[in-house]
Amino acid sequence: MWKRPVLIFLILIVLAALSAVALDRNVPSEHLPWRELDPDAPLGFATKSQMLRMSLMPSENCMNLARDAETFNSIPADPKETKSVCGWNVARVVYGSATTVLRPGEANMQCPLAIGTYMWLNEIDALAQEHLGSNLSRVHHVGTYSCRRQNGNSSGRWSEHAFANAWDITGFELADGRVISVLKDWNGKDKDRKAFLRDTRNKACKIFRVTLSPDYNKAHRDHFHVDMGPSMACR
Ligand SMILES: [Zn+2]
Numbered sequence: 001m002w003k004r005p006v007l008i009f010l011i012l013i014v015l016a017a018l019s020a021v022a023l024d025r026n027v028p029s030e031h032l033p034w035r036e037l038d039p040d041a042p043l044g045f046a047t048k049s050q051m052l053r054m055s056l057m058p059s060e061n062c063m064n065l066a067r068d069a070e071t072f073n074s075i076p077a078d079p080k081e082t083k084s085v086c087g088w089n090v091a092r093v094v095y096g097s098a099t100t101v102l103r104p105g106e107a108n109m110q111c112p113l114a115i116g117t118y119m120w121l122n123e124i125d126a127l128a129q130e131h132l133g134s135n136l137s138r139v140h141h142v143g144t145y146s147c148r149r150q151n152g153n154s155s156g157r158w159s160e161h162a163f164a165n166a167w168d169i170t171g172f173e174l175a176d177g178r179v180i181s182v183l184k185d186w187n188g189k190d191k192d193r194k195a196f197l198r199d200t201r202n203k204a205c206k207i208f209r210v211t212l213s214p215d216y217n218k219a220h221r222d223h224f225h226v227d228m229g230p231s232m233a234c235r
Pocket of ligand 1: 161166167168224
């Protein structure tokens with residue numbers, strides 16, 4: 001019959017296949033890189049790789065996910081053409097979620113950024129309850145789209161803002177009316193607010209390709225920047 005090494009090899013293959021099946025059945029999808037992203041699942045070990053894979057697929061895939069997400073309040077945006085490289089083909093107009101709105105009330109975002117925003121809003125809401133005992137009701141922001149190069153330079157790489165692929169956030173308003181400000185509270189006296197802001201930044205790092213906070217540089221002392229561009233950063 002078969003020689004012993006061959007038999008051991010075959011047994012190992014069968015065991016690996018069985019454990020893959022067991023993993024797939026018993027481990028939540030957010031921890032399994034081969035599963036499709038579920039925007040309503042909690043963040044897991046595989047969320048970021050699932051996000052990347054989704055953003056590399058045809059945009060229809062992302063648009064369907066956004067349409068089907070449980071409480072995501074967003075609609076397809078009209079394409080924006082400009083004379084320069086700026087603008088977008090496929091994007092969404094994002095208003096918020098069932099419980100959270102944006103202030104100002106809407107933002108155009110490329111679809112993967114929009115999906116990431118939806119997932120982040122759900123995480124921030126949970127953090128607001130955990131650290132501050134109130135729900136998140138509004139996110140104060142200064143927009144997504146701006147046709148410019150990085151750091152406002154006149155030459156060099158284009159900013160992800162030029163493609164509505166980046167979002168700048170200045171504060172978080174709770175249901176009880178308190179406003180947690182990146183500028184005032186990042187290094188403020190209130191420990192709960194500081195912890196909330198740091199955890200909020202850290203959750204963003206698990207979703208977006210780039211997350212920048214006041215820890216990054218002085219230009220970011222008053223806002224968080226998140227984007228879905230080709231770079232990677234969490235500061
Ligand atoms: Zn920015």
